[in-house]
Amino acid sequence: MNTATTLKCISPIDGSVYAEREVLSISDAQQRIQAVRKAQTLWSTKPLRERIALVRAGVERLGQMNDEIVPELARMMGRPIRYGGEFGGVSERANYMADIATEALAPMVVEASEAFERRILREPHGLVLVIAPWNYPYMTAINTVAPALIAGNAVVLKHSTQTLLVGERMVQAFLEAGLPADLFINIFCDHDTMEQLIAQRQFDFINFTGSVGGGQAIERAAAGTFTGLGLELGGKDPGYVMEDANLDAAVDTLIDGAMFNSGQCCCGIERIYVHASLYDAFVEKAVQLVSTYKLGNPLNEATTLGPMANKRFATEVRAQIQEAIADGATALIDPALFPEDDGGAYLAPQILTNVDHRMRVMRDESFGPVVGIMKVENDAEAIELMNDCEFGLTASLWTADAERAAAIGAQLQTGTVFMNRADYLDPALCWTGCKNTGRGGALSVIGFHNLTRPKSYHFKRII
Incomplete structure (x- = not known):
């Protein structure tokens, strides 16, 4: 059993401890998640155009932090500063999803006659958990964070210990841009606590990017809960x-x-x-x-x-x-x-x-x-x-x-x-894989569909 009370990011530059954070207890994590669920209820009622605008603003604010983020990433996971970080990809992906949101989330009208109104609407799952990897911690996270929020979900973000500070940065940027409090949070948890939360069905959809072993552990934890999963795992x-x-x-x-x-x-x-x-x-x-x-x-x-x-x-x-x-x-x-x-x-x-x-x-x-x-x-x-x-x-x-x-x-x-x-x-194409690479799909119109559920309306008019 993992009994660690702190998470430590060891810098690959020199082997020193670059950052350290205390992990949440299971009870503290549950309380934070309850607050997120409450915030999501109100967020889902906001007009789509307002949600889009706030997500765009959050991404823009994140970009304004890039001069601090780039050397921070170098110290955490070793990517040379000469490449300028990940904001170009973050902006491209998030803004593309914002651009297509109105069409992607629009009702599918089957019939609108004097006798019947039949349509399919997309509803947010509710609470989306994003477990992001260290290799491209901002770009992989934004693939789900941006469309999930736009679609009316709340988001809980958990990053790899190797890039311990990324989640804090992302949440800070979105809060400073005006996103409602408690709607998008970052948490520090050990594996045991996270598996317990998943098994308790604390989340309505989970997107994980990481190893095959990690994906298998999430599937085992979610077994029987019917929680939707998106898994991007290994590659060769x-x-x-x-x-x-x-x-x-x-x-x-x-x-x-x-x-x-x-x-x-x-x-x-x-x-x-x-x-x-x-x-x-x-x-x-x-x-x-x-x-x-x-x-x-x-x-x-x-x-x-x-x-x-x-x-x-x-x-x-x-x-x-x-x-x-x-x-x-x-x-x-x-x-x-x-x-x-x-x-x-x-x-x-x-x-x-x-x-x-x-x-x-x-x-x-x-x-x-x-x-x-x-x-x-x-x-x-x-x-x-x-x-x-x-x-x-x-x-x-x-x-x-x-x-x-x-x-x-x-x-x-x-x-x-x-x-x-x-x-x-x-971002216009579905990011997906097969075999041990996992299942599901991010970005594109299909990404929105995976972060929402269909609800059908069948109205008969009696004259």
Whole structure:
């Protein structure tokens, strides 16, 4: 049983305790949730245009904090400050959902005649719990926070201990922008308390982004409560470079997708399949690109690759690399190029060839700055390899032929198919996955539908 009374964020920069917060007792958490439910009742009666305006204002206020947020994130999870944080994505996603809200939540009128009025309305679930991860703590949270509030829900936010201060920041911004008190709160809980709250059906919908094990724990806690769940879990996203691909664009995008944020991206590229005719050139250019990276302190403007968020994550990636090499893989990046690799959270990037699917690095989620590259002879071989995976979040196809990409995409077990791009979340499209990546869908019109429930009205007029 988890008996911790405090949560500690250990900075990957130097291993120091960067932030610490006391956890709530089960009774204190229950009291806070009661206040949130009361606030939600009034919030749901406010006109949609007012809810939209307040959410937009909250996002704008969050953006005004960006100069403080960016170095704070670097200290908590290691992303270099040169990349400017997450506000661009937060704003794009939240404002898109605000833009489509009126249409997405509009009544579906089946009949409006002299005899009958038949329609379907969308009602908020009530209280939405958002459990957000550390790798993109603001963007992943806003995917649910913004549309949930717009739709008339209240939101309880729980962030990873690795990004302990993010929830406080988000709630502060929305409160300062005028959101009613108690409608959107951040809580600090240990796992046992959270599982008890879920089992007690304290929440009407839960959105979790994190590990497969975490998703399974939430499903077990919610068993029998009929609480709606949205689960975005693991990924092992592939890229496939066909013989007619733009080679330079494919290298730049796929390698950036593999290495950005030290490889800690939900839809990052973790394995690449290249047609035999382009294989050697692709590998050569990829090695040249990765060799230019600068590993170091994320607070340094020159740093392009910071530490992983926690040394235990780096330990797992090192293990996958070492196992692959022992099984015959070839490591192409010279460790001497990255003297900052300290055996702890700072991990040098790596490209592996002579890999196959017997190796964990091509099968298990790595979530670090490593990618394996395999040669393929045709589409059929590439499709078989891309589907040979327990996860299904995105796949990146590189070709000049959109019809070919669509035909391949139809055979892939994945949530999103990209052509000539990767590692991007389009708020107009449903963000979803299959297999062990989870279930449900965020953003787009479908995101609003998942954060509301339908209610049918069947009125008969008696004349």
